[in-house]
Amino acid sequence: MDTFVLLTVTGLALGALYFLIASGLSLIYGLMGVLNFAHGAFLTIGSYAAWWSSVKLQGTIGSVGLRFAVSVVIGLAVGAAVAALVELVLIRPLYLRHIEQVLVTVGLSFALIALVQAYWGPDIHELDVPSWLNGTTGLGGAHVPNYNFVEILVAGGVLAGLLAFLRFTRYGLIIRAGVENRAMVTALGIDVKKAFTLVFAIGGLAAALAGVLAGIHFSEIDPTQGTSLLIFAFIVVVIGGLGSIVGSAVAAVMVGLVQQYVNYKSSGIGDLSVVLMLAITLLIRPGGLFGKWSPTH
Amino acid sequence: MILEVEDLHVYLGQSHVLQGVSFSVPEGGVTAVLGRNGVGKTTTMRALMGLVSPRGRATLAGVDLTRLPTHEIVRLGVGYVPEDREVFAGLTVEENLRLAVRNGSARYDLVYDLFPELRERGQQRAGTLSGGQQQMVAIARALLNENRVLLVDEPTKGLAPLLVAEVAEVLAKASETETILLVEQNLSVVERLARDAIVLDQGRVVYTGPAKDLLSDRQRVRTLLGVA
Numbered sequence: 001m002d003t004f005v006l007l008t009v010t011g012l013a014l015g016a017l018y019f020l021i022a023s024g025l026s027l028i029y030g031l032m033g034v035l036n037f038a039h040g041a042f043l044t045i046g047s048y049a050a051w052w053s054s055v056k057l058q059g060t061i062g063s064v065g066l067r068f069a070v071s072v073v074i075g076l077a078v079g080a081a082v083a084a085l086v087e088l089v090l091i092r093p094l095y096l097r098h099i100e101q102v103l104v105t106v107g108l109s110f111a112l113i114a115l116v117q118a119y120w121g122p123d124i125h126e127l128d129v130p131s132w133l134n135g136t137t138g139l140g141g142a143h144v145p146n147y148n149f150v151e152i153l154v155a156g157g158v159l160a161g162l163l164a165f166l167r168f169t170r171y172g173l174i175i176r177a178g179v180e181n182r183a184m185v186t187a188l189g190i191d192v193k194k195a196f197t198l199v200f201a202i203g204g205l206a207a208a209l210a211g212v213l214a215g216i217h218f219s220e221i222d223p224t225q226g227t228s229l230l231i232f233a234f235i236v237v238v239i240g241g242l243g244s245i246v247g248s249a250v251a252a253v254m255v256g257l258v259q260q261y262v263n264y265k266s267s268g269i270g271d272l273s274v275v276l277m278l279a280i281t282l283l284i285r286p287g288g289l290f291g292k293w294s295p296t297h
Numbered sequence: 298m299i300l301e302v303e304d305l306h307v308y309l310g311q312s313h314v315l316q317g318v319s320f321s322v323p324e325g326g327v328t329a330v331l332g333r334n335g336v337g338k339t340t341t342m343r344a345l346m347g348l349v350s351p352r353g354r355a356t357l358a359g360v361d362l363t364r365l366p367t368h369e370i371v372r373l374g375v376g377y378v379p380e381d382r383e384v385f386a387g388l389t390v391e392e393n394l395r396l397a398v399r400n401g402s403a404r405y406d407l408v409y410d411l412f413p414e415l416r417e418r419g420q421q422r423a424g425t426l427s428g429g430q431q432q433m434v435a436i437a438r439a440l441l442n443e444n445r446v447l448l449v450d451e452p453t454k455g456l457a458p459l460l461v462a463e464v465a466e467v468l469a470k471a472s473e474t475e476t477i478l479l480v481e482q483n484l485s486v487v488e489r490l491a492r493d494a495i496v497l498d499q500g501r502v503v504y505t506g507p508a509k510d511l512l513s514d515r516q517r518v519r520t521l522l523g524v525a
Binding site: 183184185186187190 | 366442
């Protein structure tokens with residue numbers, strides 16, 4: 001029982017990380033049709049910005065908790081700003097040129113990771129976090145590391161926040177309509193490009209948040225962490241249905257749990273089981289669990 | 298003239314769809330754009346909206362539309378009711394309308410007066426509406442704001458005769474205050490609404506003049522529109 005509880009909570013926490021990355025990817029693709037291969041680099045930049053600012057603030061802020069909070073805010077701001085800048089400078093000129101967009105985001109991903117390696121080196125770094133995060137809490141006989149609960153709560157909060165944003169705000173309305181029919185949104189007099197930048201910034205912020213949490217989850221940050229997690233986030237987006245936030249959330253939970261359960265039974269097979277799950281989903285529902293599919297889309 | 302189109306060309310892939318279209322639209326009333334299927338009527342509307350890239354000139358009260366992005370064309374006062382309605386299926390009727398509001402003074406009273414059913418169905422998803430109801434949403438979206446020119450593309454397509462009459466009635470009311478450029482295949486609707494007509498054939502204008510003169514000449518109607 002205790003093993004099952006531990007696997008379930010850690011699986012949900014892993015799913016939470018995937019969701020934070022996948023939500024931005026899904027919104028960006030749904031609205032703009034951009035497959036953003038640089039999204040993993042936003043995660044890396046966010047985690048490095050948080051780590052670097054934490055190091056720099058050591059002499060200024062004595063409290064670990066406060067320093068951690070400030071450095072997380074800086075990491076998120078940097079992630080959002082870099083993502084917005086990428087949209088404005090690199091993606092916008094290539095609007096509707098999908099092949100070029102893919103090439104640019106792949107190239108950018110390599111370049112940003114190389115830049116991080118060149119500046120901070122290829123070695124791993126450790127985030128300075130409040131000790132409570134690395135402690136454990138008893139649940140169903142299992143000692144579950146506290147950061148798992150934080151990841152789940154943060155992802156739940158982001159999901160609720162995103163849904164509320166999409167449901168109740170003018171920009172949310174524009175994004176939901178734009179995912180359906182971008183041209184018609186502009187034909188109503190709306191400058192959809194502002195929504196593009198906003199969606200990129202939100203995606204960058206969520207990815208940076210995932211970067212910080214991944215740094216805690218894996219007890220380290222390294223330049224390639226974002227790229228490794230991006231592969232699973234893409235799988236989550238496809239299983240959930242491109243453009244669907246709820247779909248991404250459901251798929252992220254499924255992928256996280258399956259990966260943990262299978263890896264427990266047979267270490268290393270978890271990744272394979274996720275790919276198998278992707279293949280089965282595509283065969284049964286080509287548009288994903290919550291997506292629409294047509295042969296021409 | 299509120300709208301002037303000069304030597305408009307549009308290429309879609311390898312096809313030269315509009316081959317130097319020129320016409321003028323007088324202020325007020327309805328000007329119909331007619332022609333057989335595939336002659337470039339919808340492409341003309343889409344070019345005026347900036348939804349396809351044209352070459353040539355199209356001016357609204359002297360302002361060249363061909364260099365502007367779609368949203369700025371709309372903000373100049375060009376409303377658009379697209380062919381096939383293109384309502385946002387996942388949004389409610391109320392959300393479809395709210396999205397179209399360009400400033401604080403949206404004409405909800407006018408729209409609900411024309412289409413009382415839309416008020417009752419405000420919380421219904423637009424994708425679950427019938428074709429006629431979706432057309433109401435599409436027209437209502439455009440009428441929420443004051444337009445200098447309203448482009449309406451085949452509003453009666455696929456509708457039952459009763460609904461065709463209802464849509465024609467709404468457009469007749471709208472034309473009392475707005476200039477309408479109307480693509481329409483139903484000649485009885487054109488006869489009822491249009492003061493002027495423009496006929497396209499193979500991407501070129503082959504007739505401009507009073508709609509009444511065109512429609513009363515059966516031989517010309519048969520030749521230009523392929524209608525007996």
